[in-house]
Structure formats: structure tokens, C-alpha cells
Amino acid sequence: MRITLAQEVRLLAAVDCLETLSEEKLENFAKRHPDDYFEPGEVISTPWEQNESLLILKKGQVRIYRIWQGREQTLDHVEEGTVLAAHRLDGSYVEAMEPVIILPLAKEGALRLFKRHPEVAWRLIEGLTKRMRRGDERLADIALKKIDARLANLLLELVEDEGVATRDAYKIPTPYTQDELGAMIGARRVAITRAFGKLRDAGAVETRRHLTYVTDLQALEHLAQAG
Numbered sequence: 001m002r003i004t005l006a007q008e009v010r011l012l013a014a015v016d017c018l019e020t021l022s023e024e025k026l027e028n029f030a031k032r033h034p035d036d037y038f039e040p041g042e043v044i045s046t047p048w049e050q051n052e053s054l055l056i057l058k059k060g061q062v063r064i065y066r067i068w069q070g071r072e073q074t075l076d077h078v079e080e081g082t083v084l085a086a087h088r089l090d091g092s093y094v095e096a097m098e099p100v101i102i103l104p105l106a107k108e109g110a111l112r113l114f115k116r117h118p119e120v121a122w123r124l125i126e127g128l129t130k131r132m133r134r135g136d137e138r139l140a141d142i143a144l145k146k147i148d149a150r151l152a153n154l155l156l157e158l159v160e161d162e163g164v165a166t167r168d169a170y171k172i173p174t175p176y177t178q179d180e181l182g183a184m185i186g187a188r189r190v191a192i193t194r195a196f197g198k199l200r201d202a203g204a205v206e207t208r209r210h211l212t213y214v215t216d217l218q219a220l221e222h223l224a225q226a227g
Helices: 005-013 023-032 107-116 118-144 147-162 178-185 189-201 217-226
Strands: 036-038 043-045 054-059 061-068 071-079 082-085 093-096 100-105 170-172 205-208 211-214
Touching (some): 071 178, 147 178, 147 189, 147 211, 189 205
Antiparallel strands (some): 036 100, 054 100, 061 071
């Protein structure tokens, strides 16, 4: 899955913290920092790797998960255009869910970039802070909310991150399994099945060809707040 320099620039321009940079600056940045390529199912990072680099996810989707008591627990799915801080992944695996292109940016390269373009550092902090806040909110949900409310809130997040508007609904294009959704909100599969039933009965969601469609966004928001 090799790509041209022009394609690299387009992908970098879609990364939140880099979108203020000119095409020329993005081109020079791409030339200085080669990409890593991963196939679906390939492990990108393991719990034993310790470094201070930034991982710029230029293309594809990755899954972040841990293994607890012999079971995989999915923590998050991350879409292209996102920057991950490697030290925040300590203790976790990162797996490619589809063909993935990552630009690894070592600490020295990141510091040079921030010195030349302080706005990049600020936008990166904003993005990382948002992800940390969402993680804190999920932990609070697990402690305080019922499973159907947790699931409703998770689906709202997925719609915001990757939802595609169709004629009558918002499609979540990633075919998440019930085990994966359950791992993200701290629930077992049987509980997720029951929760999905409640959301369907309320007219908030449908399942079509292994994909989830949000058919009533307001109803889903109400269910997320009701827990």
C-alpha cells in the first residue's frame, strides 16, 4: 500500500493538529519522516514497548486493547487523522483493523516541529485532552450508569467520530462486535444483547448487515442521559 508524495500531503492535511500547515511545509515534513505500513490484524505496538514518540495515524483504523484475565478488552478504536502519544499506550496493544499508514514522530522531531509551529503543539494538546476527557467520562459511566445508557453514549461517540449520514439514519461503518462494544463500556456480551434490544425497542437503533444504524438521534441522546 505505498502512496505518492502528493497522497502523503493530502493525508497529513487531514490530521487535526497539522491542518494549519501549508502544502509546502507538509511536503517537507513528509520527506523527512518516512511512514510505517501495517496490514489488518498486524500488531503495531505491544505493552512492553516504551518510547516518547507520537504516532500520526495517516490512514486506516486501529484498535487499542488490553488482555485481562485471559480476555481481550477493547479500550478504543481510533480513526485516521488522529495522533496518539506512545507513552499513553503503556500496557496496551495497538492492532491494525484495516491497511494502516502511520508516521512515527520521535521526541526530537516533535520538539523541532513544535518550536517552528507552536500552533501544532496547541492543537495536539487539545486533541489529546479531548480523548482523555472522553476516557474519563466512560469510566464515570461504568461506575454510575446502567448498561443501556452506557451503550447509548458509546454509540453517540461513534456517530460523532465516524458516522455516515444516510437517507434515514446515521450509519456506523465499522462492524463492531458485541464483545468489542461490551469491552469498551465494561459489560459482557449477554448484557450488551439486552441493551441493544432496549435501544431497538425505543426506535433509536437498527442492525443491518452486521452494521449499526442510529435511526433516532434524539431518542439515543435521551437514553444516554437517562441512565
